[in-house]
Amino acid sequence: MINEEFASLLAAAQRGSEPAFSRLWRDVNPALLRYLRVIAPGAEEDLAAETWVQVVRGLRSFRGDEQAWRAWLFTTARRRAIDLARHRSRRPEAPLDDVAVAQLPRTEDSAEVALEHLSTAAAITLVSGLPRLQAEVILLRVVAGLDTESVARLLTKSPGAVRVAAHRGLRRLAQLTADTGVTL
Amino acid sequence: MPNIPQSPLQDGSAVTDTDLVALLAGKRDVAPGLQPVADVLAALSAEPSLGELAGEARALAEFRRRTVVPVPRRHARRSTAGRTSRLSAKAAAGAAAATLVLGGAATAAFANMLPAPIQRLAHDVIGAPDAPSTTQPVPARGKPTVPGQAASHGTHKSNAKPHNASRHPYRHGRGQPGTGQGQQGQGQGQQGTGQGQQGQGQSGAGHAGQPGAGQPGQRGAGQGRQGNGLGNPHAPGQYGDPHFLWQLGAPHPPATPTARHARPARHTQP
Numbered sequence: 001m002i003n004e005e006f007a008s009l010l011a012a013a014q015r016g017s018e019p020a021f022s023r024l025w026r027d028v029n030p031a032l033l034r035y036l037r038v039i040a041p042g043a044e045e046d047l048a049a050e051t052w053v054q055v056v057r058g059l060r061s062f063r064g065d066e067q068a069w070r071a072w073l074f075t076t077a078r079r080r081a082i083d084l085a086r087h088r089s090r091r092p093e094a095p096l097d098d099v100a101v102a103q104l105p106r107t108e109d110s111a112e113v114a115l116e117h118l119s120t121a122a123a124i125t126l127v128s129g130l131p132r133l134q135a136e137v138i139l140l141r142v143v144a145g146l147d148t149e150s151v152a153r154l155l156t157k158s159p160g161a162v163r164v165a166a167h168r169g170l171r172r173l174a175q176l177t178a179d180t181g182v183t184l
Numbered sequence: 185m186p187n188i189p190q191s192p193l194q195d196g197s198a199v200t201d202t203d204l205v206a207l208l209a210g211k212r213d214v215a216p217g218l219q220p221v222a223d224v225l226a227a228l229s230a231e232p233s234l235g236e237l238a239g240e241a242r243a244l245a246e247f248r249r250r251t252v253v254p255v256p257r258r259h260a261r262r263s264t265a266g267r268t269s270r271l272s273a274k275a276a277a278g279a280a281a282a283t284l285v286l287g288g289a290a291t292a293a294f295a296n297m298l299p300a301p302i303q304r305l306a307h308d309v310i311g312a313p314d315a316p317s318t319t320q321p322v323p324a325r326g327k328p329t330v331p332g333q334a335a336s337h338g339t340h341k342s343n344a345k346p347h348n349a350s351r352h353p354y355r356h357g358r359g360q361p362g363t364g365q366g367q368q369g370q371g372q373g374q375q376g377t378g379q380g381q382q383g384q385g386q387s388g389a390g391h392a393g394q395p396g397a398g399q400p401g402q403r404g405a406g407q408g409r410q411g412n413g414l415g416n417p418h419a420p421g422q423y424g425d426p427h428f429l430w431q432l433g434a435p436h437p438p439a440t441p442t443a444r445h446a447r448p449a450r451h452t453q454p
Contacts, residue, residue: 016251018244025243030232045239052243056250123227141208142225170204170221177220 001145002027006066014060021059025052028073031143034120035074038128038135040081047084051077071150074140078154126176127169134169137162 002009002023012020029048036044054076062072127135133155140151148166152159203214210229212222292298293306296313303315 013247018247021247022240022244025240026232026237029239029243030236031229033236034228049239049242052239053246056243056247059247059251120227120230120233123224126224127228138208138225139228142210143228166208167201167204170207170218173224174218174221177224178217 002066006069010062010069014062021056024069028070031070031145032073032077034124034143035136035139036077036081037124038139039078039132040084041128043081043084047077047080050080054080067146067150070144071146071154074144074146075154127173129176130169130172133157133165134172137165138169138173141166 009020009023013024029052032048032051033044036047040047051073055073062069064072127138129135130138136155137151140146140154141148146154148159148162151157152162155162157165200215203218206214207218207222207225210225212219212226214222289298289306290310290312293303293310293312296303296315298306298315300315303312306312307314
């Protein structure tokens, strides 16, 4: 999070300052990729690039604080991911020898992968084993840094449903790590 | 009864909502059973790797393409010139349309083709011919007028103009209500008989003689010698020769049989 400098950086980026935009990009893009790696595994790079193209188009007209900025970015990325999923469902392409790791069955294997790689990628893989809503809520709360209300708006859920999903996801994650003895 | 071992977190009782809120807030000092979860969440928000920053050049290129490229001045001038030329074209088209409309209206006014009110307006403004009177019946060409009716104008356009001091009988009647002195020409003029003695009776008194009434539309009321009672000079012979009427002292020389197209000279009565 950028916090105090965000307003000046955004204003400079809207005036065309490349360093300011680079700082904004470096702040958000890693979180964006981690989120997309869970909801659209294998297409996170392309989706992130499409998201930034759309953000650059609307950058001058954006008004809001850092929470709104991040919510805008992740909402755009999520819509891109939904569009991609629809496209894939219409034209499925799944070569058997090129299945992404995140698309493999995720029971205890995900925890085993996490045991082997104590890293961010392993944590993402572990979270990918959660139900979709719980995984999204945890990522948006922890990785994107959004509050409950922003996540609720993004997912078109009520704030209560978001809290319940977050707690259930954390309980489920605790259970997974306890069962497999994961210590990151 | 089988003894199934359970994980301490399997029933969820060991995890409180406070712990979960602390986890979501990024705190690491949580219950010992949740420490692995705290580590996972910390790994999720760890520092970015180089691979996650590899797309910066692409994003910056898109940013540069969208925001930094200035608008060429030539295009700006062209757009301004285009707007100006479009405005000029619109103004020219409007002026041409207005010219056509006004010209057509003026032509129609001088051809005496406009409706009576508009024709009178044109008469006042641009000097077009005045509209013919509409209150008095206009007999058909070649027919005799019925005695006792207003026959002052007849069908002869050359005599159509009343001899009022004013060219506007309506205004005149309004201006001098109650005078009623005019020789209105109520048909006493023995129209068509060849006598041409119109205006002998003071028939106009009855119309305009309402003191103070001053009603507009009392056409011909007032002092004007409304009509000369010549009748229809084109009437058949049984009604007399219109030229004979003129010789008897009619104030205007009779028009030629095609005098419908001739314009009478304006007469003002002192």
